[in-house]
Amino acid sequence: MAGEALIELRGVNKYYGKLHVLQDIDLTVGRGEVVVIIGPSGSGKSTLCRTINRLETIESGTITLDGTPLPDEGRALAELRAEVGMVFQSFNLFAHKTVLANVMLAPVKVRKVKKEDAARRARELLDRVGLASQAEKYPAQLSGGQQQRVAIARALAMDPLALLFDEPTSALDPEMINEVLEVMQQLARDGMTMVVVTHEMGFARSAANRVVFMADGRIIEDRAPEDFFTAPRSDRAKDFLSKILKH
Numbered sequence: 001m002a003g004e005a006l007i008e009l010r011g012v013n014k015y016y017g018k019l020h021v022l023q024d025i026d027l028t029v030g031r032g033e034v035v036v037i038i039g040p041s042g043s044g045k046s047t048l049c050r051t052i053n054r055l056e057t058i059e060s061g062t063i064t065l066d067g068t069p070l071p072d073e074g075r076a077l078a079e080l081r082a083e084v085g086m087v088f089q090s091f092n093l094f095a096h097k098t099v100l101a102n103v104m105l106a107p108v109k110v111r112k113v114k115k116e117d118a119a120r121r122a123r124e125l126l127d128r129v130g131l132a133s134q135a136e137k138y139p140a141q142l143s144g145g146q147q148q149r150v151a152i153a154r155a156l157a158m159d160p161l162a163l164l165f166d167e168p169t170s171a172l173d174p175e176m177i178n179e180v181l182e183v184m185q186q187l188a189r190d191g192m193t194m195v196v197v198t199h200e201m202g203f204a205r206s207a208a209n210r211v212v213f214m215a216d217g218r219i220i221e222d223r224a225p226e227d228f229f230t231a232p233r234s235d236r237a238k239d240f241l242s243k244i245l246k247h
């Protein structure tokens with residue numbers, strides 16, 4: 001399934017002051033690949049996601065998206081950044097806008113899509129995430145799982161090359177987790193390139209092409225899910241898995 005590299009990090013290093021938060025990161029995500037990133041708290045998973053989107057600067061290394069190096073700043077960066085959608089733990093929807101308006105917003109503002117076209121596309125996307133009937137509601141009128149599915153529809157509205165998810169289900173009540181994971185599973189089957197930080201090991205097993213295990217700012221293992229879960233090589237990964245698979 002994996003074709004050419006869509007996202008490529010080579011020798012990426014990042015510091016927060018003295019903290020070497022990303023250390024010599026090499027990571028390739030092929031077109032249509034789903035890569036799940038796991039690891040202990042503070043290992044640098046969120047920073048890695050934000051770095052891929054250049055929401056964070058890096059001290060050294062290169063990040064290329066679809067063969068184009070990410071520029072440091074300016075308009076070119078904004079354009080490339082728009083090619084990678086992000087979905088966060090907190091849904092970050094605009095509270096005073098309807099669901100439909102939330103999904104339409106970026107295409108209209110950033111891409112200058114005509115309102116009627118953006119609205120039609122937004123309704124299609126809301127249908128795709130199972131929320132066609134909720135378009136006129138406000139975020140606060142929806143459950144957490146529904147709000148997160150709106151956030152996914154909103155990210156899709158920009159027709160991104162890839163989607164990054166940073167713990168998209170960890171703020172949700174247990175009964176809402178599956179409805180979000182199912183939408184993500186479907187996106188994966190549809191061939192969307194995805195980088196997903198999650199502790200949902202069922203998702204990792206069933207949807208991921210690769211599992212990347214991070215600890216202390218480094219990639220310790222980068223392997224097929226089956227191999228990683230049945231035979232982790234590093235003590236760090238063994239220790240981590242024994243803790244999270246217990247509950």
Ligand SMILES: Nc1ncnc2c1ncn2[C@@H]1O[C@H](COP(=O)(O)OP(=O)(O)OP(=O)(O)O)[C@@H](O)[C@H]1O
Nearest residue numbers: 016017019021039040041042043044045046047048
């Ligand atoms: N803006 C910041 N300024 C300074 N240090 C930061 C900043 N953001 C993160 N850090 C530190 O960088 C390290 C990596 O943080 P990061 O949020 O990437 O970890 P994580 O793997 O996503 O953790 P979690 O599982 O808790 O979400 C941590 O030690 C964190 O305290």
Ligand SMILES: [Mg+2]
Nearest residue numbers: 045046047166
């Ligand atoms: Mg994090």
